Amino acid sequence: MANIQLGEKLYEESGVKAPAGNEAEDAFDLELYRDATSSSRAFLAVNLSLQIFFKNHPANGGDWDFGSRQRFLEDYKAAVYSVWDNQWDIKCTSGNLAIETVQVYFYLKLIEGGWNWTENYEVTVTKMPKNINPKSSTSVLNKTVTLDSNDTNGVAKKGRKIGCSGASCSVEQRGAAHEFGHMLGLRDEYPGATDPIAGWEHDGSSIMFAGETVRPRHYAIFLPFLERAFAKEAQLTSRSVEFKVDGLWNLSNSSLGTRS
């Protein structure tokens, strides 16, 4: 978990709908905290509760046991946090706040099996033989995710690093980290996907293409929340509070698409 010191909680919303892409309903709970060590920085905590169902493969996957289930849960968190945590600063670009920078961190609550009424997604993980490439999917309408036990291992994909040619340019991706992007409402960026968004078809290393790089545009989904969090300050200063990821990216230039 991130080594940060949360200060006062400034604002929170639960059951937040993703404002772009597939516009997932009730995708996450958001909390905004002061940094206990710096008045110009805040932390955005993106919380998701996931109910995890482990399923054995009907053929020869080897059955789940306590050890392999625990390992999967740890690898799953590690994949999501290492890819998605604190990749870009969100900057206040309107200059009317003491807070200049917001850092983004993800917190997963994984609940195994059983009944639960408060989860954001139900995730079914099938135990697969080692050499079979995973075919995972996410339905933002049904709030379900289908993964398998290989989804926490990097798999070479067809994408390429930008401006690079040759064998060393191919990128790897853990399916768990890519599907997590869909859970946030983000859509596929690679040509040939069932329903890709246009505009990013050359960005092979993007997490929503074939790699594991989170781009500033992917954090733009959190900007409307931050602007709601500071509605009072906007009123007091008679000026809207504006945030941009890396100081440049907002929802309009991020081309995340809408629900199609």
Ligand SMILES: [Zn+2]
């Ligand atoms: Zn996808």
